[in-house]
Amino acid sequence: MASTDFPHGHQYFAGAYHRGSGETITRINPATGEPLLEIDTASPEQVDAAVNAAATAFGPWSKLTPAERSGHLLALADEVEARAEQLAALETAQTGKSIRMSTEFDVPGTIDNVRFFAGAARNLQGLAAGDYLGNSTSMIRREPIGVIGSIAPWNYPLQMAAWKILPAIAAGNTIVLKPSEMTPGTSLLFAEAAHAAGLPDGVINIVVGTGPVVGEALVRHELVRMTSFTGSTAVGRHIMALAAESGTRVHLELGGKAPFVVFADADLNAAAHGAVAACTINGGQDCTAATRAYVHRSRFDEFVARVAELMEAMVVGDPTDPGTDMGALISQAHLDKVDSMVQAAVRDGAQVIAGGRREARPGNFYRPTLITAAAQDSAIVQDEVFGPVLTVLPFDEVDQALELANDTPYGLAASAWTKDLDLALRASAEIQAGCVWINEHIPIISDMPHGGYKASGMGKDMSQYSFDEYTNIKHVLISHDTATHRDWQDTVFRAR
Numbered sequence: 135m136a137s138t139d140f141p142h143g144h145q146y147f148a149g150a151y152h153r154g155s156g157e158t159i160t161r162i163n164p165a166t167g168e169p170l171l172e173i174d175t176a177s178p179e180q181v182d183a184a185v186n187a188a189a190t191a192f193g194p195w196s197k198l199t200p201a202e203r204s205g206h207l208l209a210l211a212d213e214v215e216a217r218a219e220q221l222a223a224l225e226t227a228q229t230g231k232s233i234r235m236s237t238e239f240d241v242p243g244t245i246d247n248v249r250f251f252a253g254a255a256r257n258l259q260g261l262a263a264g265d266y267l268g269n270s271t272s273m274i275r276r277e278p279i280g281v282i283g284s285i286a287p288w289n290y291p292l293q294m295a296a297w298k299i300l301p302a303i304a305a306g307n308t309i310v311l312k313p314s315e316m317t318p319g320t321s322l323l324f325a326e327a328a329h330a331a332g333l334p335d336g337v338i339n340i341v342v343g344t345g346p347v348v349g350e351a352l353v354r355h356e357l358v359r360m361t362s363f364t365g366s367t368a369v370g371r372h373i374m375a376l377a378a379e380s381g382t383r384v385h386l387e388l389g390g391k392a393p394f395v396v397f398a399d400a401d402l403n404a405a406a407h408g409a410v411a412a413c414t415i416n417g418g419q420d421c422t423a424a425t426r427a428y429v430h431r432s433r434f435d436e437f438v439a440r441v442a443e444l445m446e447a448m449v450v451g452d453p454t455d456p457g458t459d460m461g462a463l464i465s466q467a468h469l470d471k472v473d474s475m476v477q478a479a480v481r482d483g484a485q486v487i488a489g490g491r492r493e494a495r496p497g498n499f500y501r502p503t504l505i506t507a508a509a510q511d512s513a514i515v516q517d518e519v520f521g522p523v524l525t526v527l528p529f530d531e532v533d534q535a536l537e538l539a540n541d542t543p544y545g546l547a548a549s550a551w552t553k554d555l556d557l558a559l560r561a562s563a564e565i566q567a568g569c570v571w572i573n574e575h576i577p578i579i580s581d582m583p584h585g586g587y588k589a590s591g592m593g594k595d596m597s598q599y600s601f602d603e604y605t606n607i608k609h610v611l612i613s614h615d616t617a618t619h620r621d622w623q624d625t626v627f628r629a630r
């Protein structure tokens with residue numbers, strides 16, 4: 135990706151690109167350590183201009199019929215599809231993720247998401263009208279909220295932009311999105327696709343910059359009616375505190391520390407393949423990644439050996455090579471953090487069975503890592519590493535396994551591996567997480583909700599359930615009582 139890819143600047147609002155008048159950030163190529171591009175960031179005045187563009191667009195956009203909004207989204211899907219190759223190449227360049235991930239996961243997932251919300255836009259549901267009081271009809275209107283301010287992370291920049299933008303605009307809102315300052319490219323290209331598809335100016339706006347400057351200006355803006363945030367738990371809580379100052383709505387998709395529970399009767403080889411894929415997907419920089427395996431003691435050695443064997447065979451390297459399994463981590467600082475957490479665990483007595491080291495080449499490459507003998511209360515088991523690191527601990531009893539699975543502050547996703555239906559149903563009920571996979575780990579589906587319990591956040595992305603975040607529910611009561619003085623008014627004053 136060259137800086138010339140966005141020759142008119144890294145801000146997109148009111149239907150046009152603008153050069154940011156804030157500071158310039160140099161983005162380093164994660165795969166080489168060389169400078170990749172110069173990103174111009176927005177000034178607070180430009181955030182204000184973007185929010186005002188969204189506010190101006192809100193009236194006409196919210197008044198379109200569902201069929202008209204759906205038509206716009208179908209056209210957008212075609213434009214995104216036409217840019218599939220360009221989007222995949224840009225996603226890999228800016229994140230360092232393997233080109234197979236970008237091509238086979240991020241881009242098709244995004245296109246599917248656009249088409250899903252094109253359909254969902256015509257299916258905003260509420261209660262059927264009913265007579266709940268006598269002599270009256272009550273009905274529900276589901277109405278858009280207004281301007282949504284969204285803030286997204288760097289791990290799946292294109293998909294996160296889509297997850298934020300689509301339910302918001304399908305429901306009739308307009309949006310100002312701040313992608314991560316490290317990975318703005320594919321969000322800007324997504325906006326370009328929307329422009330080409332003929333979406334009205336101001337419906338989608340992108341402002342690029344750092345969290346404290348551009349992010350906070352967005353959350354604090356008086357015309358922003360809701361903040362939708364995906365990122366770390368610490369920043370999410372800060373955003374909630376900022377939004378509390380104006381009492382505006384927040385939707386928070388935060389960190390995760392997904393358990394992966396392997397019961398005694400599990401298909402061991404399937405579980406091992408599942409664990410390696412779910413731990414190393416996107417370099418482990420995935421909020422739902424499998425991070426803590428709990429394996430029945432009778433299968434522990436077998437599981438550890440098979441996972442180690444599969445991890446050792448993984449090809450880590452040039453993300454643009456289709457033969458590469460795992461590309462680079464997002465930044466040198468993040469690589470250092472992942473490695474220092476692994477080394478600290480080792481100092482505390484944990485054992486590295488596979489990986490636990492950088493690749494000896496320029497760029498931010500880390501080997502898939504398998505760790506045993508870590509303490510349940512240690513940082514490597516409790517805290518988000520956000521790298522390709524799996525800890526494995528044994529258990530003896532089902533109760534103990536479920537207790538360990540729930541024993542972190544997070545609750546985003548989890549999996550249980552068993553052929554026993556009772557055990558599967560018990561695990562799915564007792565594990566405190568927004569998603570529990572049985573004999574699977576990772577698939578996320580446009581039609582199904584995604585969102586956390588506990589410190590993993592509140593509210594849902596994707597699916598019809600996301601409309602609960604992005605709409606206001608209004609009760610409308612129409613009286614057909616012909617009496618001048620209604621019975622209930624007697625409580626307040628007698629008829630005269």
Ligand code: NAD
Pocket residue numbers: 285286287288289290312313314315343344345346348349350353364365366367369370372373387388389390420421518520546586590591
């Ligand atoms: P982060 O919290 O550091 O940053 C996320 C976004 O917030 C970025 O755009 C950043 O610029 C912005 N930001 C930072 N400080 C801010 C401030 N003071 N005010 C306003 N905005 C601010 O997270 P990250 O490192 O970009 O992403 C990784 C995190 O995201 C992980 O914790 C991961 O689990 C989480 N995540 C969660 C989900 C989910 O669906 N629950 C999905 C993807 C990533």
